[in-house]
Amino acid sequence: MNEATLEIPYEIPEDARNPVEPFLRMDRMPHIWCPACGIGTTVNCFTRALIESKANLDKVAIVSGIGCTGRVAGYAQLDSFHTTHGRAIPFATGLKLANPELQVVVYSGDGDLFAIGGNHFIHAARRNMDLKVICVNNMIYAMTGGQTAPTTPVTAVSSTAPYGVSEPTFNLVALAEAAGASYVARWTTYHVKQLARSMQEILSRKGFCFIEVLSPCPTLYQRRNKMGDGLDAMKDYKAKSKIRNGAPTTECELSKEGEIVVGKFVDRERPDYLEVLKAQLHQSLGERYIEPEVSCCSEC
């Protein structure tokens, strides 16, 4: 390395630390994500959100499924669970119900959460389960080599749709709202400030909160579709995004070249699953009801 060219022309304070490092398992760095993949960017936003919300990190648990985004759990210095494909949400449900003190975050990809995991997403949203779901949408199944995802835009090429996708693209934010989510937002990895703020917001919300983040997959989606690299995707997000807070989610469809509607679309406070369940049981059983003490210590 040419030291002269990289000389820093000023002093860096002794105690300066990358704010993301306390949140990472530094013994597992470098991570496996490709150059210009946006997943790492979303992790920066998430760590900023954790810092700003002053969360007790011992009580934050992160649950991922399988895929590139699914690897986030392995890198996070939190109680973290790398579960099976599509089933992060039901695992997270059990975790949260056993210990409601935990802040349970599901961090997974579009294929994992909406293809194989679609049914579980729907029901957790319907139940308003107190889970914070961050979906990194790179519009492809990246880890396995670039197959079609339900979010891959029409006419885009993938390894299982070599002549172009013809299936309609899944509108994730519309599904989230329809299924009953309390908070629904979409950003891109270009919108780092807004994304971090949304992530911070959901950490203080109760109920099923969903954030979709569009992210480049330069190695597979971008390259196969001759859309440049990750930086080109980021510039594209900047040029084509329109912030429309409160927009009807049904009007937020995504396409290969079209406008990208971002913003916070839904933010409605509703009692979450446990609140409703307990109220119902109190009502039905009166004094006979004993509040759940599901998580035992070693005395059980």
Added chain:
Amino acid sequence: MAKGFVAITAERCKGCGFCVEFCPTHVLALSSAFNSKGYHPPHIVASEKCSGCDLCGMYCPDFAIFGGRYAR
């Protein structure tokens, strides 16, 4: 004296260019140097313009750069 500073861990950099592109005051540019993986890490070309906003740090997918403000 600039308001902020940027710290770069060149060995982690994979040359994606996000920090260079999205720094609001164009403090950075990709250098012609290589790190041991063969990527061109960024270098500072306008240090006096750095506000320490840490946007570079938020964008970097490889956790290879961050910004901070000098204490006053």
Added chain:
Amino acid sequence: MHADPRGVLTGVHFLDGDHACCEGTLAAGARFAAGYPITPSTEVVERFASRIPTVGGLFIQMEDELAASITLQGAVWGGAKAFTVTSGPGFSLMMEHIGYAAMTETPCVFVNVQRGGPSTGLPTLPAQADMMQARWGSHGDYGIIALCPNSPQECFDLTITGFNLSEEFRVPVMMMLDECVGHMTEKVVIPPAEQIEVTPRRLATKPPGEFRLFEPGENQVPEMLRAGDGYRFHVTGLTHDERGYPSMNVETQDKLVRRLLDKLKPFENGRALCETEGLEDAEVVVVSYGITSRVAQRALQMAREQGVRAGKFRIISAWPFPVQRIAELAGRVKAFVVPELNMGQMVHEVERAAAGKAKVVHVPHAGGTVHNPDVILKAIVEAAR
């Protein structure tokens, strides 16, 4: 440690196997269940749903068995003793997550009230045709423990044993009931809580930073953790090292997979659960389990009345298979007779263990009802010739 009295319905009851199983889970300390309705198992969770709000726990009916089988594991990592209940088609759906539980060494219980198969089969009629599936149903090399109760009383007692073994060995335990045992109503005695031994969750004794979640302790079993205690641990289904970090190489795979299997080896002999009778002078041994063992009991009686020296080996822990027990018997008896409500599953294990030293006579049944004792008797008499 004694059972928590809040979950123990002490008394003399008249219950069917499904209901008794539910009481077993509560007595064992289970305070979380995730389920999905499937005949003939549903009553277990129906009763749990009815009982748990006055005991202090949670039941959630999930949207499918795929969800139920992983939700219970999330609850375990949140600190709960948890289980699910199903039958054939649901058991098939749960297979990936049984493998996940084995790989991540998650202590939990899966109850299968077996019914006629394959596919939708005979939802309301008995079979014992999921026995091999219990052992081999998920992909890859892993081990589980499977227990076979043959009465409502055993549905209560052995469920507690199942939970205890899952904690001791950090392994998923399969309770292999069948529709007959599940739906038969008999006297069930539930003792006072102080007389019920439960194995507590073996939480880490070392502090965060020192403790490794997959580092084997005594008996090749690591201690356990739960989220929220400051350990910042990681659990993955990928091949992992002792820290729990993915480590996808040949050495780690060899070490991990061997340990997952080796930790259960005691069940091949010393820890095997079985009930034996008349083995001292036996020339023929009837090997059976579950409801078939009740029918076999009658056949054994009739055989002895006819002068045939027939002995009983009732399998209670079916997996790991009590290889050494059968092998030892094979050296001194003429034949094994293996009646089961399937077309041949555990009989192959008996053949394997006997290794040619004794004849193995198979008495299959496609399921739907129990054997006629005369059929088993005939096999015993012929084997004795």
